[in-house]
Amino acid sequence: QVQLQESGPGLVKPSGTLSLTCTVSGGSISSSNWWTWVRQSPGKGLEWIGEIYHSGSTNYNPSLKSRLTISVDKSKNHFSLRLNSVTAADTAVYYCAKTARFLDFYMDVWGEGTTVTVSS
Amino acid sequence: DIQMTQSPSSLSASVGDRVTITCRASQSIDYYLNWYQQKPGKAPKLLIYDASSLHGGVPSRFSGSGSGTDFTLTITSLQPEDFATYYCHQSYTNPRTFGPGTKVDIK
Numbered sequence A: 001q002v003q004l005q006e007s008g009p010g011l012v013k014p015s016g017t018l019s020l021t022c023t024v025s026g027g028s029i030s031s032s033n034w035w036t037w038v039r040q041s042p043g044k045g046l047e048w049i050g051e052i053y054h055s056g057s058t059n060y061n062p063s064l065k066s067r068l069t070i071s072v073d074k075s076k077n078h079f080s081l082r083l084n085s086v087t088a089a090d091t092a093v094y095y096c097a098k099t100a101r102f103l104d105f106y107m108d109v110w111g112e113g114t115t116v117t118v119s120s
Numbered sequence B: 001d002i003q004m005t006q007s008p009s010s011l012s013a014s015v016g017d018r019v020t021i022t023c024r025a026s027q028s029i030d031y032y033l034n035w036y037q038q039k040p041g042k043a044p045k046l047l048i049y050d051a052s053s054l055h056g057g058v059p060s061r062f063s064g065s066g067s068g069t070d071f072t073l074t075i076t077s078l079q080p081e082d083f084a085t086y087y088c089h090q091s092y093t094n095p096r097t098f099g100p101g102t103k104v105d106i107k
Helices: none
Strands: A003-007 A018-025 A034-040 A046-053 A058-060 A068-073 A078-083 A092-101 A105-110 A114-118 B004-007 B010-013 B019-025 B033-038 B045-049 B062-067 B070-075 B085-090 B102-106
Touching: A003 A092, A003 A105, A018 A034, A018 A092, A018 A114, A034 A105, A046 A068, A046 A078, A046 A092, A046 B085, A058 A068, A078 A092, A105 B033, A105 B045, B004 B085, B010 B019, B019 B033, B019 B085, B019 B102, B033 B062, B045 B062, B070 B085
Parallel strands: B010 B102
Antiparallel strands: A003 A018, A018 A078, A034 A046, A034 A092, A046 A058, A068 A078, A092 A105, A092 A114, B004 B019, B019 B070, B033 B045, B033 B085, B062 B070, B085 B102
């Protein structure tokens, strides 16, 4: 049973870089799945950030693309998110998820989420 | 981007009630529609994928239907553990957008 765990700093300064890692256990990151980041601002709904395949192919939300990098490290069985030039609007709970596909793409395994606050 | 809307935004219901939540896409998304349940302080959980397929381990009182632009999530007999917020999510195209959520609480 695949499990995911997010890790990274809980506090980032404005204009700084938000960096998170999602460690995959119970399965290989090289399996036929996409690996996804989703965030949820306080009291708000869910926002899809982007995803990566083990080959390195990525899909990004255009609203974040200029600031966003998602990468994969197959040797460590984890994938990462970097978001540059952060502002208070990037304060959110960040989730990583496994995206599987039968006909459509769906996130069937989620990490527990990690709270990131952007503040000086 | 494809815009997803949900109705109602919230509802109050009693245990045993039949509950229906509607999700509408701003353009056709075929069957590329998923439903998630989220409880406070917890990650979302997948309920339905491909518009109508029940994810493993999800009780059969949950069902999904629809295609194109209009979709429905139905809970046939609401249980205490079903009080939560429900989100639809389209995976037809990037960015993969979510609906704003429907909060189901206790009447």
